[in-house]
Amino acid sequence: MAKVCQLTGKRTRVGNNVSHANNKTKRKFFPNLQTKKFFLESEGVWVRMKVSAKAIRTINKNGFEKTLIASARKGTLSV
Known part of the structure; x- marks a missing residue:
């Protein structure tokens, strides 16, 4: 299963490790x-x-129900 929050839609982000020598x-x-x-x-x-x-x-x-309704209205709810 994907690493995605079912209420907020937060998912994996991509970035860089930056060394002391500024290697990325x-x-x-x-x-x-x-x-x-x-x-x-x-x-x-x-x-x-x-x-x-x-x-x-x-x-x-x-509360759970209020948060469910809000995320469904926002469009981030995935069940």
Whole structure:
């Protein structure tokens, strides 16, 4: 499965390692993804999602259902 947050759409970024001599080699920056279960109260079911640490903080702040609706409206929700 791809390293993409299912709520925010964060994905792997590409950049450079830069040495002291200013040599540049390609590298990847991976998002901090966690597999987590959330309870969807309206349906009464548990949902397992692969989300970034920032998305978990947003869910803790706003609630799971509100965050789902917002990401679906934004177009970043992938299930």
